[in-house]
Amino acid sequence: MTDIRRPTLGVSAGIWNDGGRLLLIRRAKAPFVGSWSFPGGHVDAGETLAEAARREVREECGIEIEVAGAPILREIIEHDADGTLARHYVIAVFAARPTSAATPVAGDDADDIAWIDPAEIGRLRYTPGLRRYIAATRELVLSPAGAGALSAGQEL
Numbered sequence: 001m002t003d004i005r006r007p008t009l010g011v012s013a014g015i016w017n018d019g020g021r022l023l024l025i026r027r028a029k030a031p032f033v034g035s036w037s038f039p040g041g042h043v044d045a046g047e048t049l050a051e052a053a054r055r056e057v058r059e060e061c062g063i064e065i066e067v068a069g070a071p072i073l074r075e076i077i078e079h080d081a082d083g084t085l086a087r088h089y090v091i092a093v094f095a096a097r098p099t100s101a102a103t104p105v106a107g108d109d110a111d112d113i114a115w116i117d118p119a120e121i122g123r124l125r126y127t128p129g130l131r132r133y134i135a136a137t138r139e140l141v142l143s144p145a146g147a148g149a150l151s152a153g154q155e156l
Contacts, residue, residue: 007075007088011053012040013096014137015065022118022134023098025110027059027127031087037127038137039108040091041109049092057096061113062105065096066142074129093133095140 015023015038024036039060043052050067057065071092078086098104106113116124118134 003036005088007090009043010040010089010091011028011043011049011056011094012036012038012133013053013057013094014064014133015057015061015063015096015098015140016138016141017098017115019115020118020142021115021136023061023063023104023137024114024116024124024126025054025106026112027109028111029109031156032127034111034125035127036121036124037130038093038133040093045085045094050094053092053094060107060109062107064099064101066099068095068097072133072136074133093137097141113132124129143144 017023025039026036027033028098037056040053041056041060044055045047047055049071053067053071057063073096074089074091074093076087076089076091078088080086083133104113104115118138121131121134
């Protein structure tokens with residue numbers, strides 16, 4: 001029997017508050033332990049991508065979110081030193097806003113959580129590609145077009 005490996009489907013959310021700060025978690029589990037990242041995780045069977053993003057944020061941050069429009073797709077393919085496939089992820093990255101003023105609390109996948117000024121991201125250790133997705137999600141949430149997408153409640 002052949003071992004057929006398939007990509008893992010995941011979600012994450014760039015969550016922006018009204019003050020222009022971004023909610024990040026510091027990862028407590030592999031990969032990238034100790035790095036700051038968007039909250040997120042795996043998609044469960046039967047869940048839409050938006051439902052998975054809302055569930056993961058609820059579990060990791062203790063808050064509810066509203067997603068803005070369609071996600072940005074991110075693909076991560078990593079190989080071991082010998083060229084063997086180590087991991088393959090396809091991640092749907094959503095732009096989002098919190099739906100209430102609830103204080104985020106780090107779940108067990110995170111050892112810290114904070115609202116970060118994006119100008120300060122350079123002083124943090126963060127996951128690969130995060131800066132690109134910060135810019136993309138910020139545009140979706142904070143631009144006039146993005147604000148309209150949020151109020152319209154669009155999702156996949």
